[in-house]
Amino acid sequence: MNLKLLYHLIILFLLFGCIDQSSEVSAKPDWGDIYNKSDRISKGWKYIIIHHSATKSGNAKGFHRFHTKQGYGGLCYHFVIGNGKGAKDGEIQEGFRWKEQIAGTHVDINSWYHNVFGIGICLVGNIEKQKPTEKQMGSLLKLVKKLMKEHNIKAENVITHKTVPHGEMTWSNNSVNVQIKRNKFASTLCPGKKFSINKFRSKL
Numbered sequence: 219m220n221l222k223l224l225y226h227l228i229i230l231f232l233l234f235g236c237i238d239q240s241s242e243v244s245a246k247p248d249w250g251d252i253y254n255k256s257d258r259i260s261k262g263w264k265y266i267i268i269h270h271s272a273t274k275s276g277n278a279k280g281f282h283r284f285h286t287k288q289g290y291g292g293l294c295y296h297f298v299i300g301n302g303k304g305a306k307d308g309e310i311q312e313g314f315r316w317k318e319q320i321a322g323t324h325v326d327i328n329s330w331y332h333n334v335f336g337i338g339i340c341l342v343g344n345i346e347k348q349k350p351t352e353k354q355m356g357s358l359l360k361l362v363k364k365l366m367k368e369h370n371i372k373a374e375n376v377i378t379h380k381t382v383p384h385g386e387m388t389w390s391n392n393s394v395n396v397q398i399k400r401n402k403f404a405s406t407l408c409p410g411k412k413f414s415i416n417k418f419r420s421k422l
């Protein structure tokens with residue numbers, strides 16, 4: 219490990235180790251590195267964030283290509299669950315971010331906390347228009363329960379993309395201030411109105 223990388227890791231460790239709702243740290247992190255995942259960050263998992271692909275079909279490989287082109291540093295999510303079009307119905311596909319235990323890029327940069335600490339799971343399909351398949355829901359339930367148990371994640375921290383708090387960041391040369399606003403959320407419909415988080419949570 220070279221010195222620059224070690225320095226980055228120490229800064230990130232200090233930053234992510236102490237920020238909760240709001241705090242100040244004495245160094246400016248490299249947000250570009252966090253976003254593009256050129257730094258490999260893993261500080262444990264606190265959230266599970268459910269998404270839909272907003273496409274009729276798809277699979278991890280295809281989304282990986284698309285997200286790479288879009289500059290998200292490869293597949294944004296940790297897992298993709300197929301709907302029978304592009305991948306088997308209910309098939310759980312594991313992305314490189316899960317294999318390597320690194321942060322996601324599945325929510326906005328302003329909600330970076332949930333990228334770093336959130337496991338992103340994407341249900342293939344446009345769930346604004348069509349319900350997820352029964353097999354997808356079965357696989358999602360199985361996967362979420364397993365992740366909750368293994369990583370000690372509470373049911374209240376199993377959330378949807380649209381309920382991810384939108385953080386606000388300000389920084390100057392030598393300090394960073396991050397505030398997660400509880401009354402402001404990511405501006406997205408994801409994972410669509412046909413997915414009920416309350417119904418899903420009642421099964422956890």
Ligand SMILES: [Zn+2]
Pocket residue numbers: 268269270324379406408409
């Ligand atoms: Zn989403």
